[in-house]
Amino acid sequence: MxxxxxxxxxxxxxxxxxxxxxxxxxxxxxxxxxxxxxxxxxxxxxxxxxxxxxxxxxxxxxxxxxxxxxxxxxxxxxxxxxxxxxxxxxxxxxxxxxxxxxxWGDTREILKSVVNKFSQKGYTCMIGAECEFYLFKTDENGEPTTKPFDNGGYLDVSPLDKGENVRREICLCLEEMGIRPETSHHEQGPGQNEIDFKFSDAVNSADNLITFKQVVRSIAARNGLFASFAPKPLPGKSGSGLHINISLMKNGQNIFRLGEKEDSKIPESFVAGVLQKITEITAFLNPIPNSYERLGYFEAPKYVSWSYGNRSQLVRIPAAQKDRRRMELRSPDPATNPYLAFALIIGAGMYGIENNLELPESINVDLYSADESITGKLPRLPENLEEALRLAEKSDLVRSILNERVIERFVELKTKELKEYDRAEDKYGHFIENYFRVI
CATH class of the missing domain: 3.10.20.70 (Glutamine synthetase, N-terminal domain)
Structure with a gap:
């Protein structure tokens, strides 16, 4: 470098x-x-x-x-x-x-500021992003269509998976740019793909995610395709998530472990802070009306809970050893600004550490089929963007991390979008016209 x-x-x-x-x-x-x-x-x-x-x-x-x-x-x-x-x-x-x-609106500098505050307490967050996307065909004029590039499913191979050469080209391009791909595969939806790259510090990880989206779009276009990072581009099909993996470093060592007596107190409080504050920051993690069509379906979370290995949870603790021990936050989607998203998630975790929050009991059940006697006791993520914005505006945590002008302008922009969305008779047509091509 x-x-x-x-x-x-x-x-x-x-x-x-x-x-x-x-x-x-x-x-x-x-x-x-x-x-x-x-x-x-x-x-x-x-x-x-x-x-x-x-x-x-x-x-x-x-x-x-x-x-x-x-x-x-x-x-x-x-x-x-x-x-x-x-x-x-x-x-x-x-x-x-x-x-x-x-x-005031430099969101990269906002993330840097949060990272610096966290480092003053002796901790560093390492972040890895798992970003899903769809590949769609284009028409005779090169304009995007909503016809998926293939009809493959999770981990399928060629010929069902037509995207393998595109993913290969994307991975090689990322590698040339100093971003190390780790895994790539076909996802659940038709034409849906995922490429995961190596974790890094928060600012570099946000930079890498912005670069990743540009590379995917550019390589897709070079192959006569259109790449969409919209949260729910196809009704009734799997949505695209941005799963955010976070580990905590102290003195160069990953200290992220849960349930190991005193050694686990800091990461447990970090996770507890994220769980307690997640509804207040959801507007920034899921920032468009279409985001809320994804939550609660096809392994996207709906309730505020955590567990080991369970993909129906908001926070999953994957089976991993040493440097790869981490938490996985499964609610965000690729429409987010990663600088704001990472800043708010780290801020929520920092709040948990500062207030010695206790991690609630894990819920190791399938929340998509669980009885109301279980799900009825759990807090829920906001049902829609309007609810999420109300919670964000009232949040002391959000105001401690973002300056007033960022909050004011963000809420202003999103409120305007919501009014236009509510007026639209054809909601899906409105999504295609206003979000599909730009997210």
């Missing part, structure tokens, strides 16, 4: 780089970028490259429309699907105000 500005500038000169993409995310986690030529890069590092914040949904109004992108030199990646002569590289950027201060 290159770490200094001088190292980066030397790399640009020595590797025939002709175009440089300066990338960032809006409040909703959608990637944006500006391209500059190599001669502009020193200016970008020193002063930043200006852009119109008013044109980015949720950012400043037109009276304060100037913001600056300052590239992070440690995030340099060559884009392998672009030409090898006259290469294209990409940086993730900090977003600055004209006076050099951090912009």
């Amino acid at each position: 290159l770490t200094t500005v001088d190292e980066v500038l030397d790399f640009i000169k020595d590797n025939d780089v002709k175009f440089i993409r300066l990338s960032f995310c809006d409040l909703l986690g959608r990637q944006k970028n500006i391209s500059v030529m190599p001669d502009e890069l020193p200016r970008a590092f020193e002063h930043g490259i200006p852009f119109d914040a008013h044109a980015i949904s949720g950012f400043n109004d037109i009276t304060k429309s100037d913001l600056l992108l300052v590239p992070d030199p440690t995030t340099l990646s060559v884009l392998p699907w672009r030409p090898q002569q006259g290469r294209v590289v990409r940086f993730y950027c900090s977003i600055k105000n004209p006076d050099g201060s951090v912009f």
Whole structure:
């Protein structure tokens, strides 16, 4: 990894780089970028490259429309699907105000701040994301359709699984970019796939997830396909989740273990904090109306509970040894902004540690078929985005992690979306028109 500005500038000169993409995310986690030529890069590092914040949904109004992108030199990646002569590289950027201060809507900086607070207590979160997606056919004009690329099912092989070559190409591309794929396979839904990559620290993991989605879309398009990360693109079929795996590190050792007397108190309190605060942060983890069509079906959770190995639970503790001991949070979906999602989940866990929360008893039953005598006693995830937004607005935890302007703008954007959704007579048509192509 290159770490200094001088190292980066030397790399640009020595590797025939002709175009440089300066990338960032809006409040909703959608990637944006500006391209500059190599001669502009020193200016970008020193002063930043200006852009119109008013044109980015949720950012400043037109009276304060100037913001600056300052590239992070440690995030340099060559884009392998672009030409090898006259290469294209990409940086993730900090977003600055004209006076050099951090912009209030820079969600990557929000995550950095939470990570720093957690590290001051002696802990580091390592995060691995398991992101599902669908591959769809395109029409004669190259526009997306809702026809799945194949009719394969979970772990099927060719010829039922037509996506194996696409997944292979995606994995090789990720590897070239320094992101190490670990497993890839066909998922339950027709045309549904999953590729898992190695865990990392929280900020790098969020960066990698944004990169992963771009790679999947780009490689799919190169193969004449469309990749959708929508939570529930096909009614009646499996939804796409973003399972977030978290382990806790202290003094370089993974301390994530439960039920081992004093050694397990910290991770137990962390999990307890996530369980207690999950309903308050759900609006950010499941941020579109379509998200709530996924929850409660096809192994997506509905109740606030935990267990070992049980995929009907909100939090699952997988069977794993040493460095791979972790918790798996199963409610988030790929529509989330990962910087906000990771910040809020870590914040909830930190709340649990600070307040010495006790982990409730595990519920090791199939919650999809369990009797009302069991499920009726369990807290539930919000039924819809409107309920989730109400809980988020009232949450002291959310206000302790996100600044007031982020909360205000996020709720404003989502309330507007909800009104448009409620007015639509054809809900699925509204989803296709407004979310299917952009999530």
